Amino acid sequence: MSAPANAIRAARARPGGEAVAVKGWLIAHKWLLLRRLSQFGILALFLAGPWFGLWIVKGNLSSSLTLGVLPLTDPYLLVQSLAAGTLPYREALLGAGIALAFYLLIGGRVYCSWVCPVNLVTDAAAWLRRRLGLKGGKIPSSDTRYWLLGFTLLAAFATGSLAWEWVNPVSMLHRGLIFGFGLAWGIVGGLFLYDLLIASRGWCGHVCPMGAFYSLLGATALIRVSADKRDACNDCMDCFAVCPEPQVIRPALKAAGQTHPVILDRNCTTCGRCVDVCGKDVFRITTRFDRSES
Amino acid sequence: MSDIQDKPAGPVGNPPRRRFLKEVAGVAGGACLLSLGVGLYAKQASARPATALRPPGALAESDFLAACVRCGLCVRDCPYDTLKLAELGDGVATGTPYFTARDVACEMCEDIPCVVACPTAALDRGLTDIGKARMGLAVLIDHETCLNFLGLRCDVCYRVCPVIDKAITLERMHNPRSDRHAMLLPTVHSDYCTGCGKCEKSCVLPGEAAIKVLPVKLAQGSRAEHYRKGWEEKDAAGGSLIGDQIEMPVRGLEGKAYGDTRVGPGEGPATREPVQSPSGIDSGWKP
Numbered sequence: 304m305s306a307p308a309n310a311i312r313a314a315r316a317r318p319g320g321e322a323v324a325v326k327g328w329l330i331a332h333k334w335l336l337l338r339r340l341s342q343f344g345i346l347a348l349f350l351a352g353p354w355f356g357l358w359i360v361k362g363n364l365s366s367s368l369t370l371g372v373l374p375l376t377d378p379y380l381l382v383q384s385l386a387a388g389t390l391p392y393r394e395a396l397l398g399a400g401i402a403l404a405f406y407l408l409i410g411g412r413v414y415c416s417w418v419c420p421v422n423l424v425t426d427a428a429a430w431l432r433r434r435l436g437l438k439g440g441k442i443p444s445s446d447t448r449y450w451l452l453g454f455t456l457l458a459a460f461a462t463g464s465l466a467w468e469w470v471n472p473v474s475m476l477h478r479g480l481i482f483g484f485g486l487a488w489g490i491v492g493g494l495f496l497y498d499l500l501i502a503s504r505g506w507c508g509h510v511c512p513m514g515a516f517y518s519l520l521g522a523t524a525l526i527r528v529s530a531d532k533r534d535a536c537n538d539c540m541d542c543f544a545v546c547p548e549p550q551v552i553r554p555a556l557k558a559a560g561q562t563h564p565v566i567l568d569r570n571c572t573t574c575g576r577c578v579d580v581c582g583k584d585v586f587r588i589t590t591r592f593d594r595s596e597s
Numbered sequence: 598m599s600d601i602q603d604k605p606a607g608p609v610g611n612p613p614r615r616r617f618l619k620e621v622a623g624v625a626g627g628a629c630l631l632s633l634g635v636g637l638y639a640k641q642a643s644a645r646p647a648t649a650l651r652p653p654g655a656l657a658e659s660d661f662l663a664a665c666v667r668c669g670l671c672v673r674d675c676p677y678d679t680l681k682l683a684e685l686g687d688g689v690a691t692g693t694p695y696f697t698a699r700d701v702a703c704e705m706c707e708d709i710p711c712v713v714a715c716p717t718a719a720l721d722r723g724l725t726d727i728g729k730a731r732m733g734l735a736v737l738i739d740h741e742t743c744l745n746f747l748g749l750r751c752d753v754c755y756r757v758c759p760v761i762d763k764a765i766t767l768e769r770m771h772n773p774r775s776d777r778h779a780m781l782l783p784t785v786h787s788d789y790c791t792g793c794g795k796c797e798k799s800c801v802l803p804g805e806a807a808i809k810v811l812p813v814k815l816a817q818g819s820r821a822e823h824y825r826k827g828w829e830e831k832d833a834a835g836g837s838l839i840g841d842q843i844e845m846p847v848r849g850l851e852g853k854a855y856g857d858t859r860v861g862p863g864e865g866p867a868t869r870e871p872v873q874s875p876s877g878i879d880s881g882w883k884p
Contacts, residue, residue, distance in 0.1 A: 352673070358673075361669075361670055361673040361674075362668040362669055362670045362673065363667075363668055363669055365666045365667050365668045365692075366666050366668030366670065366716050366717070367668065367670070368670060368714075368716075374716055376666065376668075376716060377666070380666045381666070384663065384664060384666060384717060387662075387663035387664075388663055389660065389663045389664040389717070389718060390718065391664060391666075391716065391717035391718050392715070392716055392717060392718050392722070394716035395666070395716040395717045398716060443624065443627065444620050444623070444624045446620070446621075446624050447624045447627060447628055450624050450625050450627075450628035450629075451628040451631060451632065453628075454628050454629055454631070454632035454633075455632055455635075457632065458632045458633075458635055458636040459663075461636060462636050463659055463660075463662070463663050464659065464662035464663050464690075465662065465663065465665070465666070465667075466632070466635050466636045467632070467635060468666075468667055468691070468692060469635065469638060469690060469691050470635055470638070470691075474667065474692065475685065475691065475692070478667060478669065478682065478692050479684070481669070482669050482672065482681070482682040482684075482692075483681075483682070483684050484684055484685070485683075485684020485685040485686040485687055485691075486684070486685040486686035487684065487685040487691070489685075490685065
């Protein structure tokens with residue numbers, strides 16, 4: 304077999320290989336790098352205080368105070384707290400309102416791909432799963448998360464406490480990184496192994512009730528991915544391979560059930576990986592109103 | 598859910614609907630089991646260890662667990678690094694703030710920054726006077742190792758108490774061992790003890806302290822409200838409520854105040870000659 308054929312085969316084996324060959328490594332990882340910058344940047348803001356005494360943001364993603372004035376509270380935590388039967392102070396209500404407005408405007412699951420620290424863990428698991436060529440497993444229905452969301456609120460109501468927060472890996476990981484882990488490493492490790500061995504994209508795409516909550520905020524997202532050059536698609540399937548919610552692509556890319564090329568599914572996390580890995584530049588990040596095709 | 602329903606129905610029967618029902622049953626069952634497990638775990642794990650104390654102003658434990666979002670802002674604003682967030686495995690609800698008095702006690706800041714920092718109502722801003730905080734209640738739990746109970750003058754818990762002479766007093770008692778010294782017993786008063794833990798922190802004993810701050814529920818008995826204290830009723834009424842009592846003479850105690858059964862030197866039946874010790878400090882008193 305000739306050398307170029309080998310190179311093409313190797314590129315084919317890895318999603319995004321063609322994009323790297325065509326666009327160069329940096330452009331083919333643009334959104335991934337920006338996203339990692341956002342994730343680590345937010346983490347750094349929280350860690351600058353305890354590590355270097357630079358108190359820009361205090362607290363954690365559950366509730367925080369930025370520069371001593373801006374309160375931010377996770378709306379899902381506030382909803383759990385309300386379900387458990389308490390009315391918090393104005394700061395928490397205001398903070399949750401600001402966060403809610405932001406995610407309603409930008410896109411609920413932008414939280415999942417640009418902010419949430421668990422994304423780093425599950426992305427690593429998905430990457431390793433692809434590299435090792437692991438197949439099979441048992442993937443729960445992607446509606447599991449909505450049921451779980453409902454039941455976590457029910458559990459909060461029934462026990463009169465934030466029951467889910469005893470085990471919630473999302474808040475636990477972020478809190479652990481800032482305040483100390485204890486045995487929480489076990490839960491995060493379990494999550495990684497679950498995504499790696501049992502269910503591909505299992506946690507973020509199917510189980511996480513926090514992601515389900517932010518999905519519900521995604522119906523009015525302004526920032527959306529559009530497959531505006533879908534005519535150029537060569538069916539290489541790379542976007543489906545890297546997408547954490549592959550079912551959202553088809554309606555836009557293949558005009559299934561809709562005519563315009565904008566991905567409006569509320570589960571799209573606007574991570575931009577499809578933009579990166581496409582060798583034909585089919586996708587771009589735009590607004591929900593930009594329904595043009597080129 | 599909806600994308601399954603949106604698909605055109607199959608040519609034979611209703612397989613999509615059947616599959617949908619089956620899926621829903623499975624998913625709902627799984628999610629229900631998971632949250633039930635979580636709920637039970639939360640219920641069981643909400644039994645907090647007795648040495649884990651909540652910050653000042655914390656609501657009652659059940660209300661606290663409903664309100665606290667585990668953000669750690671109280672921990673950040675604690676100037677003495679007293680508070681910490683519970684880690685999984687600490688035995689305290691994961692992510693909630695607590696302190697262990699024997700490690701670091703609460704310094705009772707006058708402006709109570711931890712309470713001010715709390716964005717939810719988990720720490721009650723109604724608490725503006727730190728002296729009214731009730732993080733727990735100090736209990737002199739071990740009378741066998743406490744140095745003051747051994748007749749020594751340690752007094753450290755009394756001296757460090759921020760509410761000295763109110764929350765902890767030294768009560769003078771007769772020392773029956775030496776029979777001629779006093780014991781000054783540190784005594785906690787729940788009207789003033791804030792549960793800050795300074796006494797437990799500074800107890801001079803090598804490992805565990807003889808005085809410990811416990812949750813009020815563990816430390817204090819319920820008041821017997823139905824029980825009327827005669828002496829208080831008498832004071833309030835300005836005299837006995839049941840009138841003067843007939844005083845019956847007691848044989849052998851004639852000439853003494855009613856109720857005084859103490860036996861003075863030279864009184865009572867003589868048993869034997871008191872043995873004079875050579876040093877002269879044995880009073881010959883026998884219990």
